Amino acid sequence: MLNKEEAQRLIEEVLAAYPPDAAADRAKHLTVVEEATGEGSCGITANRKSQPGVMTIRGCAYAGSKGVVWGPVKDMIHISHGPVGCGQYSRAGRRNYYVGHTGVNAFGTMNFTSDFQEKDVVFGGDKKLAKLLDEANALFPLNKGISIQSECPVGLIGDDIEAVAKQKGAEMGKPVVPVRCEGFRGVSQSLGHHIANDTIRDFILDRQESTANEAGPYDVAILGDYNIGGDAWASRILLEEMGLRVVAQWSGDGTLAEMERTPQVRLNLLHCYRSMNYISRHMEAKYGIPWMEYNFFGPTRIADSLRRIAARFDSRIQEGAEAVIARHQPMVDAITHHFRPRLEGKRVMLYVGGLRPRHVIGAYEDLGMQVVGTGYEFGHNDDYERTNEDLSNTTLIYDDASGYELEKFVERVRPDLVGSGIKEKYVFQKMGIPFRQMHSWDYSGPYHGYDGYAIFARDMDMTINNPCWKMMTPPWR
Amino acid sequence: MSQCAATIVPCYPLFQQPEYRELLKAKSAEFEARVPQEKIDETFQWTTSEAYRKLNFQREALTINPAKACQPLGAVLCALGFRGTLPYVHGSQGCTAYFRTYFNRHFKEPVACVSDSMTEDSAVFGGQKNLFAGLQNAKALYEPEMIAVSSTCMAEVIGDDLNAFITNAKKEGRIPVDFPTPYAHTPSFIGSHLTGWDNMLEGILRYFTLNSMADKTAGSSGRINLVAGFDGYLGNFRLLKRMMREMGVEATLLSDPEAVLDTPADGRYRMYAGGTPPEEVQQAPNAIDTLFLQPWGIEKSRKFVKETWNHAATQVDAPYGLAATDRLLMTVSQLTGRPVPASLELERGRLVDMMADSHAWLHGRRFSVYGDPDFVMGMARFLMELGAEPLHLLCHNATKRWGKAMEQMLAASPFGKGAEVHFGRDLWHLRSLLFEKKPDFLIGNSYGKFIQRDTLHKGKEHEVPLIRIGFPIFDRHHLHRHSTLGYEGAMYLLTTLVNAVLERLDDETRSMGETDYNYDLIR
């Protein structure tokens, strides 16, 4: 592993390839943390515009809203409003699992779009929008509401999607939600999360103060879990087992009804802080609902989270939490016992979004592995602050890393595993570095909860210890 | 607790375990305000009805499950086919992340492509500053031989002028004046990914030849230019080169991404590999002719080649199946004076032999096909050559003119009589069509799997199995390495089709004590 000086030198070398302006900017996004200091934000600058032309990995606000926050709400129709591309590329690409009758009462893997043509850009798309909302409602009468996810052109041609949404919402008696998540807003997916949160606040929570439901003493909601590969289900099962009643999932396998009843819960449990801290804060301010972050990756963090969650409730729940931990301990031990010897000491570099650059560190450590580099595609300073607590060795930190930086860092550090996205996957595989997609769980999962830990361990093992990595050089070389 | 260290299971079958089944049931019963099951069933049945089909076809504004993508995606693929070329997309950055991802998932390969990350302020002031910095950064970091610029709909809506911006960037010294920077405006609200491919090619041809035509004479090099177009099958590029080699014809593929999209795993990442050399593009006007193998997908480049290069751009059909490949070879032969060699005649004979071997399983089978216009037309033609019957032929990104040409083609064959042609329709339309008239199989890209599931939900007897041929294919591995064109491609298509028929027959007849007959060892 590189020590602090070596890592610093590596950063300087990498920066030397940039033209001066870009180098000066990128310098603020790269750093080395020697050990957990427990405070500060690793001295890093985050949530700034990407440098043009450097091959940022980031996406856009539409991806943050339609792709992350809104898209998984399964019983609503989400319209990709604008030209055909965005909706097509993001269709069914995140494995936000849900159960339902797709095309009848659930719509998650479908792609609804206004497929803008030149005339829509020239004359405006509002008429088309009004008409397509009627068509959608007629063809899918069991939808619970419709969201309008704006793509770039919508915000540039002066359309008034709010007016259309208001009128159609009134006619249909359902929420019709205009979301201004045009891709040019903000600097990454992140603003899209925020915009989506705000529209849920304005058009779902404020729409009706639902008091119809009996609020129970143990009601909680899971926020910021998108049920990738079934993550939220593997989490829910633990919360229920300890005695809590999970009344809502935001937004993986989520429904309108669940969102609507969330203002009555006792506690909001927030997994992906980045994408849903806004609505958590709002519910705290408006309804007095406390929220807390938790981490369901790896047994150490899971047990710690279960206890911290239980501490917010009475002894019944606390005992429940202990019982859950105790019941799973033999399985956890068996998994760790089986995989740890195969993974001990392996070094990992991560580059992901949301919460994962810090949240999965504990899970790797449970398997005896070390995270030696990590970074966020679209983190803010508060993400980096939170990351410090999770670091336990000298770690290279990169914010909004470019393809070039990642390649150079990995080339030099030669970790035993890289965890990042599909755009990075094949670069590193060809370099002979074992790789796991850590957005989509590489088509596996769940990784949350105890059941997820087993799969996580299995997957890291199969990838690191697959024979293919040793076959790259022909025997005659 | 459903896991045990010896047998760790992922989502399926993990969530099949009783504790998860109960969890899901309870969630939906208590919290989802789920519509009663009878209502769901009733509504589902309605969505498969005649009445629903009519309502569905009345749609004017809403597109559901499109079968096309947007222009810059095509531009990126086209640019990747030139040596040392970095595709550069001017506009907001999210699109580029999507284009890369889309190709990564299909080709299972890295795709280098940059964006200049325009944001709200660029929407107000224009994206010239982004382009300046973007070109400078991209060239410094990735050292390409050429940067091919296209645009997202954001840049197009605000009216950014690529030519002026690039010229200014060079004037400002951001990149050298002689550094190749072809460009194409690729507004996503016009046409589809095919239009973008065409526009980018035209941009590249223009850049390298427009001002150097004085010393060019069509025919002087004795070569042939081939334009494969937007094609997700790497084998097709290789096949075209091989066929030309065997004919002894020197050919230039205008855009050839087969190497860069199929680099080896040997410890090194290559951002650039293979591709059409810029020098060959410069000399391309000297060729005898330029043949466009996706005539329905390419217009602008063809026009440029005719007007600027003085090429005839002789009409050919996309070489799917036997006759279209015959015609392509004869055309090349006529143009070059080179006879079709024995090796290709042998290959042809082998294809016909396979057709004879398999005809009994394909004759009269009904296939519905969707995809890009030349693919659908070519596939329909090949199906009829096999004695199979195309049923629904649907193309989202085709015009009325294509529809007419299709009707004509179908009318000329007894196997085309029952076919229906649909253009400008999406996959939700297709779903209705398949409930109305059931084909034996559906041919298309991975998105078709949702239609298969819908038809199965109505009952096994309504299920239309999907045969994955097209772009993108995300849920099966490595099919994109095959070829679908020429005799070789026809062999792959035929093998795929006939085995799909046989697999399905096994699937339907392996119920012991019930359908033991026809579950045969010999076929």
Ligand code: SF4
């Ligand atoms: S914003 Fe426009 S160019 Fe970008 S992906 Fe969407 S449709 Fe295509």
Ligand code: SF4
């Ligand atoms: S965890 Fe990652 S991929 Fe998931 S939402 Fe949060 S940001 Fe996005």
